[in-house]
Amino acid sequence: MTTGIGARIERKEDRRLLTGQAKFVGDIKLPRQWEAAFVRSPVAHGRIRAIRKPEGMADRVFTAADLSDIRPIRAESSLPTYNASDQYPLASGKVRFVGECVAICIAPTRAEAEDLAEQVEIEIDPLPPVIDALKAREADAPLLHEEWGNNLFLTTFFDGDIETLRKTAPVVVEREYSTARQCMNPMEGKGTLAHWDEKAGQLVVYTSTQVPHLIRTGISECLGLDQGQVRVIAPDVGGGFGYKCVLQPEELSVSWVARKTGRPIRWTEDRREHLVAGANTRQHHYKLTAFADERGRLLGLDAEITVDVGAYSVWPFTACLEAAQAGGNLPGPYDFGTYRCRTFSVATNKPAFTPYRGVARPGVCFAMELTIDAIARAVGREPSEVRKENLVPAGKMPFTNVTKKFYDSGDYPESVAQAERHIGLAGFRARQAEARANGRFLGIGFSTFTEQSAHGTKVFAAWGLPLVPGYEQAMVKITPSGSVEVRSGNHSFGQGLETTLAQVASEWLTVDISRINVTMGDTGLTPYSTGAYASRGMVMAGGAVSKAAEVLAGRVKTHAAHLLQCKPGDIRLSDGKAWFGKAHVGFEDIARAWYLRPDQLPDDVETAGLEVTEGYKPEIDTGVFTYATHAAIVEVDPDTGKVAIEDYYIFEDCGRRVNPLILEGQAYGGAAQGIGTALFEEVLYDANGQPLTSTLADYVLPGPAELPHFRLGHAETLSPYTRHGIKGVGEGAAIAPGGAIVNAINDALSPFGVEINAIPATPEKVLGAILRASAAREAAE
Structure with a gap:
């Protein structure tokens, strides 16, 4: 038999996907079907004074006043200090980000619906927008949700005896890091088609989602229907990355209008809608202090993490999942005993955060891996050697770390050793010195991470979520x-x-x-x-x-x-x-x-x-852990700030490989997204909260010319707690590139005294850092 577990075979689904035979929401056509378009807020923050429909269009244009019987999206949490938000499918009383839905218009075609949307008039009294999450934490910041008295969805605190280390640790490294806001950009945007099936007595909703059963729960609760009256069908879905695993306000509006009008209604997201109003992610700020001994052995870590989660708390994962994951996963694969961390989930006038491939870990991996390299520089050792000495050794597995993460199996230091070997570290330093003598600046960087997958009920319950997987x-x-x-x-x-x-x-x-x-x-x-x-x-x-x-x-x-x-x-x-x-x-x-x-x-x-x-249900309820090390060699042009990736190697262990061919595709695709995070992707806003990256000419995605030839190696350490020893692998490769690439950039630019601590490391940022360092040297001389 050649098609069971371990077989390297092509995907069954690819024939229909590659020949245009797949059926997405945009391909479905029902009798009497109309199309929908949304009127969206043109301002980031303001009070709605009036909405005027075009004359004679009351049955084709609907606002929050019409949808008064819909319950708002409200994601509760049992965690202390949590503040819940009410997000109505159409804005009620106030708008809180540019692109928030204000009205839904329907017509026989999308073009007619958009023309109708252009005729809707909105009066909004602007309010001061809150764009910077650090400033949003200040006592005098404008409030998004006045009833809270602040702009904090949640504050969490891990306590540890850091003060003793502060007095005694031989090496203390302090850094601030930041990661940019990103937009997920699956090939297919959101899309929803709803109609009432009289024979079945059901609202049938075709929607592009990763979680059809959850969406049925959300729609039924918000529309006041029994779950038996709602059927959700997810046809072919053209990518999700987490963007499509929460209840969308558009799904509710379209469903309500379909039931109200008695005809099928469809809406499909266009790329501008996605870039302006789609869920954002990844915007973190870190203040870290690491304590180490003379060899760079990590003793403890003190952290403050601020996450800009946007205007609303998404259902069911809440606005706080990102910070909860960041605080719990910051120690990563490292073995040390003292940890203190405070996290802030901050409301700003931007689209709501949605879980994105790797959920928080690209940020924490970036911060932690740059800190490991900073420690290595402080003690004068090769970063990969310091990294190996700090990782949980195979002999300690299974291992419970400082935040109670249970690492089930693996050999973390060996993943670094494999990456060193295949990237050619042994001969790299001589080649680097020779290149520098010729005016070329090469650098090498490593990044090691763990990916927690198949989280169990206890993990989600500890996060205080309203819905716990079983x-x-x-x-x-x-x-x-x-x-x-x-x-x-x-x-x-x-x-x-x-x-x-x-x-x-x-x-x-x-x-x-x-x-x-x-x-x-x-x-x-x-x-x-x-x-x-x-x-x-x-x-x-x-x-x-x-x-x-x-x-x-x-x-x-x-x-x-x-x-x-x-x-x-x-x-x-x-x-x-x-x-x-x-x-x-x-x-x-x-x-x-x-x-x-x-x-x-x-x-x-x-x-x-x-x-x-x-x-x-797996034998343990805490999830299982995949791990990997990425290694990159880059060349930086000091005259332009441009970064070119010369070589990129990934060594990973995801337990039993069900289909090696698919696994490689997951690794390549994830690493491509991670390179976007590291070098290119950034959602930008002006001081008024207006998005500046509303087209793909402004929001840069990496393409074939920007991606290296990935090289990939595997180990198979079977998890003792899952069937067949399988671990998850879908998010992992997107986690590490930021750390590996920026560590390589900093290595390349060490002669200039430059240290990049923010991503994406665009040419503008890299060149700016070089020029500032040069100006500082000249001033000192």
């Missing part, structure tokens, strides 16, 4: 013709789950994946799941499919044993057949007997049948 469920069935159906409430939006879930089923049933059909994304057809996020797909959904397929394989053996006149324990499954010695029956024979010729089975046959639904 068991994942899956159904596996043998059809009357002997093929296999798999149904999962999880969903695929580019990560290849249709293929890998089929591979897991094939591992037990031995049927070729060409005969395994995987259905996902429809709450009317699939078992309940909280969906696809946090790299939980293969651990959780794969675990559930594995359990169900294992049980089904046992039933197949029982029926086959009767047909072959032997004991079930004598049956061996191979190539989609049940074998007793050289005799065999095919799955089609077994299925025919069960479905069509039950007279061939014994009178006391087990009636559970050839369809199995099973739930799955």
